[in-house]
Amino acid sequence: MVSRVIPVDPFDLVIFGATGDLARRKILPGLFRRFCSGQMPEDARIIGAARSDMDTEGFRRMVAEATREFGGGRHCEDGTLEQFLERIDYEAVDAMGEGGWEALKTHLRPGTVRAFYFSVGPALFGALAERLRHFGLADDESRVVVEKPFGHDLDSAKALNATLRQHFHEDQIYRIDHYLGKETVQNLMAVRFGNMLFEPLWNAQYVDHIQITVAETVDVGGRGGYYDKSGAMRDMVQNHLMQLLCLIAMEPPARFEPDSVRDEKLKVIRALDPVDYHHIVRGQYDADDDQPGYRAHVENPRSTTESFVAMKCHISNWRWAGTPFYLRTGKKLRARASEIAVVFKDAPHSIFGPEAGTHRNVLSIRLQPNEGMTLGVTIKEPGPGGMRLVDVPLDMSFAEALGPEAEEVPDAYERLIMDVIRGNQTLFMRGDEVEAAWAWTDPIIAGWQSRGEVPKPYDPGSAGPDDALMLMHRDGRRWRDIRV
CATH class of the missing domain: 3.30.360.10 (Dihydrodipicolinate Reductase; domain 2)
Known part of the structure; x- marks a missing residue:
C-alpha cells in the first residue's frame, strides 16, 4: 500500500503564542513532519508571534531544538531541518496593545491562504481577533484556529462565540479538538x-x-x-x-x-x-x-x-x-x-x-x-x-x-492544521455544538455543587x-x- 500525500495550497500561518509549550511540543514539530512528507508547498511560510523579545534567528533555534526533541527524529541531520527553518520568521507582538502588528503585517503575502493559530488562553481571543481586523491582517477569506477550553460554562461559551463572531464568520473559525x-x-x-x-x-x-x-x-x-x-x-x-x-x-x-x-x-x-x-x-x-x-x-x-x-x-x-x-x-x-x-x-x-x-x-x-x-x-x-x-x-x-x-x-495536530489550510471544517467543532455540550454539562456540575458532594x-x-x-x-x- 502506498500512502498518498496531497500538497496543500501555499499559505501564511501565524502562530500566536509561538514560544509556548503547545507550539513547542505539537504545532511546530507537526508542521516539520508535514514538510518532511512533502505536503507543505515550497512557498509556505510560518510566522511565530509572541511577547518574547526574540529575533527570527533566535526563534529558529528554538524551533530546531523543539523539532529535535519532539519531532520523532525525522530527517534532522540531512539538511531537511535547515530547509524547513528557512520558511520560518518571527515578530514580537503585544496581543493587548499596538506593538508589533504593523511589522507582523509585512510578512503576509497577497493571494495565499492566511491562517492564524491562537495558541493562547481564551482571555486573549477577543483582543487578537479585533487587532487582526483593525490592522488589516485578516479578511473574509482568512481562518482562525482556537484551542480549548471553549468557555468555562454555557454563558462564557456564548460570550466567547459572540466575541469571535464580531470579527469572523462561523465558517472562518476552527475550534480544534485534537481527539x-x-x-x-x-x-x-x-x-x-x-x-x-x-x-x-x-x-x-x-x-x-x-x-x-x-x-x-x-x-x-x-x-x-x-x-x-x-x-x-x-x-x-x-x-x-x-x-x-x-x-x-x-x-x-x-x-x-x-x-x-x-x-x-x-x-x-x-x-x-x-x-x-x-x-x-x-x-x-x-x-x-x-x-x-x-x-x-x-x-x-x-x-x-x-x-x-x-x-x-x-x-x-x-x-x-x-x-x-x-x-x-x-x-x-x-x-x-x-x-x-x-x-x-x-x-x-x-x-x-x-x-x-x-x-x-x-x-x-x-x-x-x-x-x-x-x-x-x-x-x-x-x-x-x-x-x-x-x-x-x-x-x-x-x-x-x-x-x-x-x-x-500524521498525528492529530498535523492532520488538523492541514485541514485548516484546505478550508475543511469537518473535524472541528461548530459554535452551536460547543454551546449544546455546555447546556448538558452545566446542570450536572451545578447539581453536585448544590449537594455539596466531595x-x-x-x-x-x-x-x-x-x-x-x-x-x-x-x-x-x-x-x-x-x-x-
Missing part, C-alpha cells in the same frame, strides 16, 4: 458508514452498551492552577468524550461534508438525557508512598475538584433508546489508554448449553497507545473433548496492518474509585480492563 484528528477516530466513521456489516447492527436492538474510556497515568503536572478550576468534567468530558460519544452514536450524514457531519453530532448532544446523580461518580487521587496527592499538586488542601469522572448516560432517540453509554476519564490511573468499546448483546439462544458459558462480541476501537481496532468473535477451542467455546480477537493494529507506513500516519478518594495506579466499579456492577456489567 478528532486521530487516525482511529476517523476510521471509526469509515467502519460505521463504509461497511454494510456493522451499520444494521449499530442500534439498541443489537448493542448491549457502549463504554468510552480515556485514562491517564500522569498527574495534573504544571496545570494545577487551571485544572483545579476546571476538573475532569470540564477538561475532558465536555469536549473530548462528548465528541467521541457523538461520532459513535450519530446518524449517517447525507454526505461527508462539514455541516452534514456536525448537524448529526449536534442532534446526539440534544438527545442526551439529563444524568441522574446516582449515575455519576467523581474521584480525586490520593497520595502514595512516593508522590503527593491531587490537593498537594494543586496547592489547595480543601479542593473538591474531581480528577476522575465516571457516568452512565442515555440518548433518547430511536436508534439508542434503552442502550446505556458509560463514560470514564481520570488521572493517575493504572494505564494510559483511550478506548471505545461497543459491546453487543448475547445471542438470543445458545445451542451449546450452559457449559459453553457466556460470550459476547465486542468491537474495541483503541485511540492510544496503540491505535487500531479489535473485533472479538467466538469460536470453538481447538482440540477434542466436545464443543468448548473461546473468544478470540480479529485484530487490526495499524502498526501491523500497514507496516512501516504506520509510522508515516469526590471519592482513589489510589494512584488503580482503576479509580470503587464506586465507579459499582456503577457498572449494579447493572450486571463490568468495565473493560484499562491495562489493554
